[in-house]
Amino acid sequence: MNAVASTSPDYFHALYTDDDPFGCRHRWYEARKRALLLASLPAEAYDAGWEIGCSNGELTVALAARCRTLLATDLDPRAVELARARTATCAGVHVDAMHHPQQWPTGTFDLIVLSEVGYYLAPDALDALLARLPTSLRDAGVFVACHWLHPFDEAPQNGRQVHAAIAQALGAPAFRYEDADLLFEGWSVSPHSVAQREALR
Numbered sequence: 001m002n003a004v005a006s007t008s009p010d011y012f013h014a015l016y017t018d019d020d021p022f023g024c025r026h027r028w029y030e031a032r033k034r035a036l037l038l039a040s041l042p043a044e045a046y047d048a049g050w051e052i053g054c055s056n057g058e059l060t061v062a063l064a065a066r067c068r069t070l071l072a073t074d075l076d077p078r079a080v081e082l083a084r085a086r087t088a089t090c091a092g093v094h095v096d097a098m099h100h101p102q103q104w105p106t107g108t109f110d111l112i113v114l115s116e117v118g119y120y121l122a123p124d125a126l127d128a129l130l131a132r133l134p135t136s137l138r139d140a141g142v143f144v145a146c147h148w149l150h151p152f153d154e155a156p157q158n159g160r161q162v163h164a165a166i167a168q169a170l171g172a173p174a175f176r177y178e179d180a181d182l183l184f185e186g187w188s189v190s191p192h193s194v195a196q197r198e199a200l201r
């Protein structure tokens with residue numbers, strides 16, 4: 001039996017002949033997803049964020065407003081170029097070309113976001129990413145994963161499989177949102193709720 005492969009970088013290279021291949025700049029699905037994701041973050045501000053698979057930088061710009069420093073990575077060189085241009089006026093943002101999990105950033109983060117990327121990874125590659133993730137997450141950190149739920153041909157996994165793999169690796173999420181199209185979940189290292197952090201309870 002042939003092992004399932006991650007989506008090839010060639011697939012993304014071909015897509016990035018368009019500057020906005022996923023419609024991040026004009027689709028309401030994308031704008032709403034960003035708003036939901038940002039609203040779910042337990043802390044108002046983060047010291048060091050990492051966005052895995054940043055595409056042309058639309059979510060990166062939104063995350064930059066909540067992070068003192070933000071690393072954004074993508075395997076595709078054109079996506080990196082576009083994200084750099086999009087975040088040129090954002091303080092503290094650094095965009096790097098990296099193919100995960102083979103390549104990995106140094107440093108640790110108190111916010112890591114995996115949005116619409118996990119299903120492009122083969123199960124063994126996603127497991128390798130998830131095994132490495134805790135070493136990059138600080139004690140008060142949060143990991144947020146967000147995925148489109150409808151299967152599509154170019155992805156070796158669907159969103160539910162990705163979130164099941166994450167739960168298998170990291171346990172039950174601290175928060176979640178789901179509708180007919182989208183699932184996002186967050187895993188906090190800290191056991192304290194938002195209210196506990198503000199001494200409300």
Ligand SMILES: C[S@@+](CC[C@H](N)C(=O)[O-])C[C@H]1O[C@@H](n2cnc3c(N)ncnc32)[C@H](O)[C@@H]1O
Pocket residue numbers: 012022024052053054055056058059073074075076079098099100101114115116117120121
């Ligand atoms: C759908 S876009 C996600 C954009 C953004 N995170 C969002 O949710 O708006 C997926 C991006 O992930 C990148 N990508 C896919 N597999 C990757 C991998 N293994 N390592 C790094 N980037 C990857 C692709 O090049 C593409 O730009």
